Structure formats: C-alpha cells, structure tokens
Amino acid sequence: MDLQEVIVEIREKNGLSQEEMANKLFVTRQAVSRWEHGETYPTIETLKAISKTFEVDIATLLGLQETPICQSCAMPIQNIDDFGTNADDTVTTEYCSHCYKGGSFTHNRTVEEMIESNLRFLDAFNAENGTAYSEEEARSIFKAHLLTLKRWQNRA
Ligand SMILES: [Zn+2]
Numbered sequence: 001m002d003l004q005e006v007i008v009e010i011r012e013k014n015g016l017s018q019e020e021m022a023n024k025l026f027v028t029r030q031a032v033s034r035w036e037h038g039e040t041y042p043t044i045e046t047l048k049a050i051s052k053t054f055e056v057d058i059a060t061l062l063g064l065q066e067t068p069i070c071q072s073c074a075m076p077i078q079n080i081d082d083f084g085t086n087a088d089d090t091v092t093t094e095y096c097s098h099c100y101k102g103g104s105f106t107h108n109r110t111v112e113e114m115i116e117s118n119l120r121f122l123d124a125f126n127a128e129n130g131t132a133y134s135e136e137e138a139r140s141i142f143k144a145h146l147l148t149l150k151r152w153q154n155r156a
Pocket residue numbers: 070071072073074075095096097098099100
C-alpha cells in the first residue's frame with residue numbers, strides 16, 4: 001500500500017471527509033485531495049502531523065515493509081527525522097537526513113571517506129551485531145556493503 005492509499009484509509013477509518021481531515025492538519029481540502037490522487041506528497045512536517053494526529057507510525061504511513069537503509073551511508077532509517085528530504089520538502093526513503101537534505105547530498109565524500117566515517121562507529125557496530133571486527137576487517141566489509149548502495153554503484 002502506498003502513501004496515497006494509506007491516507008485514504010486513515011481518513012475513512014476515522015470517518016472524516018477530506019475537508020474534516022484537512023482542518024485537523026491545517027491544510028486545504030485540495031491538498032488532501034491531491035495526496036489521495038497521488039498528485040502531490042505531504043511535506044515532512046505534514047507527515048509528522050498526520051503521524052501524531054492519527055497515531056500512525058511513519059513506516060505504516062509511507063507504506064514501508066521494512067526499515068529502509070540509507071543508500072549513501074547504510075544507516076537504517078527509523079525515525080521521521082532520519083528521512084532525507086527532496087527539494088519540495090517531501091521525504092525520500094532512499095537517503096537519510098544526514099546525507100540528503102532539500103534535494104541534494106549534504107556531503108561529497110568518496111567511498112573511502114564514507115568508510116572512514118563509518119569506522120568511527122565500529123565499537124557500536126560490533127556491540128550491536130555481536131561481532132569483533134578489527135578496523136581492517138571492518139574496512140573491507142563496509143566497502144563491500146557500501147558498493148551495493150545506490151549512491152556508490154558503478155563508482156568502484
Ligand atoms: Zn545516510
């Protein structure tokens with residue numbers, strides 16, 4: 001189910017007209033209508049409002065089956081504030097907010113620099129995954145993993 005269907009479902013479940021939903025979210029009825037027709041997407045601020053007002057978690061709202069992985073730094077994107085944003089302030093499920101904001105990358109790191117930056121979290125990574133990678137092992141594992149991500153494909 002994608003966002004437009006989720007919005008219709010939330011509205012109908014709550015027995016609201018487009019107008020009533022719009023009033024709750026401080027947007028126009030036309031905005032709700034456009035979302036439901038997939039013509040536009042709510043901005044990140046509006047998504048937060050929908051999530052809070054109707055107690056729907058962000059993954060459900062975005063129709064995500066699983067936690068997306070940032071296609072630049074490999075971080076799992078779990079909270080609404082972790083999602084990167086497009087130029088029109090809608091969210092992207094491809095990149096995290098640390099890598100991608102307002103439609104462009106926030107940094108111009110190379111794969112090697114990304115690996116070094118990820119290595120700073122090696123202790124946390126090892127703790128989380130129950131591994132004991134040395135820096136050198138981690139470097140090659142991170143590299144192999146990063147090269148599977150969209151931003152780094154064809155860049156090896
Ligand atoms: Zn990222």
